[in-house]
Amino acid sequence: MARLSGVVNEEPVPAGAQVADALRVRITEGGLPPGTQLRDTALAAEFGIARHTLRNALRQLEYEGLISYRMHKGAVVKTLSTEDVHEIYRVRRTLELAAVQQSALAGSAALRGLEERVRAAEVAVAGESWNTVGTASLRFHQALVELLGSRSIDRFFQGILAQLRLAFAVMPDEAQWQPPWIPRDREICDLVRGGQRGAATAATRQYLEDSELAVLDVVRADEMNGRK
Amino acid sequence: MARLSGVVNEEPVPAGAQVADALRVRITEGGLPPGTQLRDTALAAEFGIARHTLRNALRQLEYEGLISYRMHKGAVVKTLSTEDVHEIYRVRRTLELAAVQQSALAGSAALRGLEERVRAAEVAVAGESWNTVGTASLRFHQALVELLGSRSIDRFFQGILAQLRLAFAVMPDEAQWQPPWIPRDREICDLVRGGQRGAATAATRQYLEDSELAVLDVVRADEMNGRK
């Protein structure tokens, strides 16, 4: 008995999970800016599912750190505090630096993945929108962590980067921000692939340092906006 | 209106989360061995909550990796495969080794936590049950990772260790297994606190190597049992 999709042994996917995916995209793409109240009746109606099912989806996003729940106040798209940014970069330092240092043990497929992602980012810089560039850059760093070869760490790190995109979502002058970072991704990529672990570690550490400061600026600026 | 607990400004906690906590304890303590079917009507009745609410709790445990859901087949307490064990130890290597190497930057409070947990484990060895010893040892390794100073990594690692306890839950000869590991925890603790990062790294790496093999034996033995 054939399914609608061409793929055969496809596991059926619960409705809540599908909606969670859709919402995750919307949030990370900036369609639902930080601070947005997510009212379940409205969203359930929009997606054409029951309130319960939608709440399940929101639960998942809460677990991923994209939204925050407070009792009897419902779900809100998380707004990053400066402490949140510090936390994100603590994780990035731990995992990305560990990945670079262990890159000697990484499989060749993972290393090829690195190159692919950097190239994708470079292509994106040429013509695409800023958001695409940011996404491509984060995908590179995701690939970096994938050198560790751990699925659960990959999933965890994906959630962390998704949270980081919340900062991108509130960024004002978009076009100017991203491009300078891509050459540094390229540099890290080449150093790792060249087996120069020491230099790669240093470059990554500096990258994260600078990146954290830049993101902190964005978040602080947004905080001012909020207070005002 | 006072709550049952003495604490005052306590955030009210959703019912589903409370049940999730109770179930998590039961699973990690071995009350619900791996492979157990979790039928929601029965569990909902037992906890005196609605089916939807219970399913929310199960959802959370699924995210934590303690149970696995399959469409139209419901929730089952996860049974660790050998690949799962490898995955768990990949994470442990990454995070615990990173923690040991960064221990120079750790706060003194965190270092004191290390000592406390080891001592608790040593006390447990003296009189308590095997399960308490295992728990105490894992708490020490949790404290090790806490040296990284990242709340999200702590939460993530807690989930990983919870999964590891699924292996303990199927262990046959309980009393003999744990004690030898505690002195090695003590050794790692002292080396870290003494600032001997190199030796501490080596000791931790060897510990994880041996531990992984031991756990793999347990899981393989259990697999044989299952097939038979």
Next chain:
DNA sequence: TAGCCATTATTGTTCCACAATTCAAGGCCG
């Protein structure tokens, strides 16, 4: 204008219902 109170919205949870699907048992056929 500031503070208080009642109304309204929204959430967290419950109960009930029903289609989809799996599982077990029994019957049928070779």
Next chain:
DNA sequence: CGGCCTTGAATTGTGGAACAATAATGGCTA
């Protein structure tokens, strides 16, 4: 007698309505 199919029960995934508890809102009073 054994294997296969059918059938019925059990269980899951989802929907819908309801209700208490809590938060937000707006009007009223002083």
